[in-house]
Amino acid sequence: MTIAEHRGELADAVLRPVRGHHAFESCVERLATSIRLGIYADGSTLPPERDLADRIGVSRATLREAIAALREAGLVTTRRGRGGGTVVTFRPGEPGSAPTLARPRAELLDALDFRRIVEPGAAWAAADQDLTVAQDEMLRTALEQVSTASTKALHRQADSLLHLAIASVTGSPLLIDAVTNVQMCLHDMLDAIPVLDRNIDHSRRQHVAVVEAILAGDAAKARRTMESHCDDTAALLRGLM
Amino acid sequence: MTIAEHRGELADAVLRPVRGHHAFESCVERLATSIRLGIYADGSTLPPERDLADRIGVSRATLREAIAALREAGLVTTRRGRGGGTVVTFRPGEPGSAPTLARPRAELLDALDFRRIVEPGAAWAAADQDLTVAQDEMLRTALEQVSTASTKALHRQADSLLHLAIASVTGSPLLIDAVTNVQMCLHDMLDAIPVLDRNIDHSRRQHVAVVEAILAGDAAKARRTMESHCDDTAALLRGLM
DNA sequence: CCGATAAGGTTCGAAACCAGACCTTATGGG
DNA sequence: CCCATAAGGTCTGGTTTCGAACCTTATCGG
Structure with missing residues (x-):
C-alpha cells in the first residue's frame, strides 16, 4: 500500500497547462481588466508602450497588437507625438448588461x-x-x-x-x-x-x-x-x- | 481626493509578467518538481510523450526538449520501442546538500x-x-x-x-x-x-x-x-x- | 520659433513554439 | 515466429513572439 496508487490524482495537480493562452490574448485580458476595474479610469493615460511592455513581460510588438485590439473594441484611443499616448475612453455599463459569461x-x-x-x-x-x-x-x-x-x-x-x-x-x-x-x-x-x-x-x-x-x-x-x-x-x- | 492618486500601486497589482518563463523552462521545472517531490517515484514510468504534451499544454517538440534536459541532468532515462518510455532514475538526497538557493x-x-x-x-x-x-x-x-x-x-x-x-x-x-x-x-x-x-x-x-x-x-x-x-x-x- | 525630446509607428531577422505527418524500434500477443 | 502496436525519434512548414534598430509625429522649453 503506497501513495503510488493515488499518483494519478496527484499528477493532475502538477501536470496542468503551463500557460493558459497566447501572450497576446493574456495581454489583452490584463489591460482590458485594468480598465474595466477602474485601475485606469476614463480619461487617464496608459504608461508608454515601452514601459508597459516591460512590466507585462511581453515584447513591444505583442503589446501593440493588444492595444490595437483595445482600440478596436473602443476602450482606448491613441495619439502620436510628445505628450501623446493611449488614453482610456471607457465608461462602465450597468450590471446585468452583459449577455453571456466570458468563462466556463x-x-x-x-x-x-x-x-x-x-x-x-x-x-x-x-x-x-x-x-x-x-x-x-x-x-x-x-x-x-x-x-x-x-x-x-x-x-x-x-x-x-x-x-x-x-x-x-x-x-x-x-x-x-x-x-x-x-x-x-x-x-x-x-x-x-x-x-x-x-x-x-x-x-x-x-x-x-x-x-x-x-x-x-x-x-x-x-x-x-x-x-x-x-x-x-x-x-x-x-x-x- | 480620489483613488487615482494611488493608481500606481494598484497598477503594480495587475501589470505583472503575463507568463513567467518560456514554455520550455516551465516545462522542465514542472517535470523536475514532479519527480523530486516524489509524484513520480524512482523507477516509475512517465506517461507517453504525446499524453504528457497534451496535459502540460505544450507541443510535443517542446516537451521532448524538456525531457532531454531531464535526461541530461540524470533524472530520467529513456527506452524506445513498445513498452519503453521515460523512467525515473532519481533518489532524493539528504537535506542540506543543495549548495545554493534556486530562487531569489x-x-x-x-x-x-x-x-x-x-x-x-x-x-x-x-x-x-x-x-x-x-x-x-x-x-x-x-x-x-x-x-x-x-x-x-x-x-x-x-x-x-x-x-x-x-x-x-x-x-x-x-x-x-x-x-x-x-x-x-x-x-x-x-x-x-x-x-x-x-x-x-x-x-x-x-x-x-x-x-x-x-x-x-x-x-x-x-x-x-x-x-x-x-x-x-x-x-x-x-x-x- | 525651433530643436531636443517623448511619445507612437514600422520593419526585419532570429528564435521559440506548434501541429502534424512520418520513420524507427522493440515488445507482447496470437 | 511474426506482425500489430505502442512507444520514442525525426522532419517540415507555418505561426507567434521577441528584440532591436530605425522612422515619424507632435509638444514643450528655451
Whole structure:
C-alpha cells in the first residue's frame, strides 16, 4: 500500500497547462481588466508602450497588437507625438448588461471558492502588519470611493479597487496576484447579473467593518468579516447563475 | 481626493509578467518538481510523450526538449520501442546538500507568507466537504507514508505529497495550483538547509492532527492546526536562511 | 520659433513554439 | 515466429513572439 496508487490524482495537480493562452490574448485580458476595474479610469493615460511592455513581460510588438485590439473594441484611443499616448475612453455599463459569461461556469464557481480563502487571508495579512501612512490613506480613500459611488457601475469598480487595495498593502506578490485574478473572474460574473440596492448596502457595511478592522490591526476580526462578505457575495452569485 | 492618486500601486497589482518563463523552462521545472517531490517515484514510468504534451499544454517538440534536459541532468532515462518510455532514475538526497538557493530570497519568503494562507485554507476546504472513499484512503495512505518514512529525504517527499493530497481532495483547481507552487518553493528551501529529528517529529504530530481533523470534518480545527504547522515551518526556515 | 525630446509607428531577422505527418524500434500477443 | 502496436525519434512548414534598430509625429522649453 503506497501513495503510488493515488499518483494519478496527484499528477493532475502538477501536470496542468503551463500557460493558459497566447501572450497576446493574456495581454489583452490584463489591460482590458485594468480598465474595466477602474485601475485606469476614463480619461487617464496608459504608461508608454515601452514601459508597459516591460512590466507585462511581453515584447513591444505583442503589446501593440493588444492595444490595437483595445482600440478596436473602443476602450482606448491613441495619439502620436510628445505628450501623446493611449488614453482610456471607457465608461462602465450597468450590471446585468452583459449577455453571456466570458468563462466556463466551473471556472467561475472555482474562483468563488478560492476567493473565500485568499481574500480573508489578504485581510488578515493586511491587518497583521504596520501600515505606512500612504497605505493607510489608500485604504481610507478606497473605502470612501465605495461609499460615495453614485451609480451601480461606479460602485462595482470601486468595490474591486478596494479589494485590490487591501491585497496591495500586504506587499505579497503572490497574494496580490491571487486576489487580482479572483477579482477579474468576479467582475465577469457581476457584469452578467443585476444587483439590488439592498445587496450593495449590505456589502457596503461589510466593507466598512473590514477596513476598520484592518486599520485597527485586528487581524482575526478582519478575516472573519471578510469571510462573511465573501460568503454573502458567493451566495448571491451562485443563486443567480 | 480620489483613488487615482494611488493608481500606481494598484497598477503594480495587475501589470505583472503575463507568463513567467518560456514554455520550455516551465516545462522542465514542472517535470523536475514532479519527480523530486516524489509524484513520480524512482523507477516509475512517465506517461507517453504525446499524453504528457497534451496535459502540460505544450507541443510535443517542446516537451521532448524538456525531457532531454531531464535526461541530461540524470533524472530520467529513456527506452524506445513498445513498452519503453521515460523512467525515473532519481533518489532524493539528504537535506542540506543543495549548495545554493534556486530562487531569489524574496520570492521564497513571499511563498512562506502565501502558504500561511492557502494551505490552512486547503485544510479547511478539505474538511468542509464529503470525502469519497478513495479520497479518504489517499489521505490516510499519505499520512502513513509520512510517519513511516525511513530517511529524511523520503520523509520530505512524503511531506510534500501529503500537502498536495490535502489540496487535491478539495477539487479546486485554483487551490491545487496554489499549493503546488508553494510546495515547489518550499522544496527548494528544505533542500538547502539541514533538518533536525525533533523538527521532523514535531511536524509529524501536526500532520496527524491535521488529517484527523479533516477526516472528522472539523474544518475550524483543521485550519487552526495547519496554521500552526505553517507557522512553525516558516519560523524554522526563516531562521536558517 | 525651433530643436531636443517623448511619445507612437514600422520593419526585419532570429528564435521559440506548434501541429502534424512520418520513420524507427522493440515488445507482447496470437 | 511474426506482425500489430505502442512507444520514442525525426522532419517540415507555418505561426507567434521577441528584440532591436530605425522612422515619424507632435509638444514643450528655451
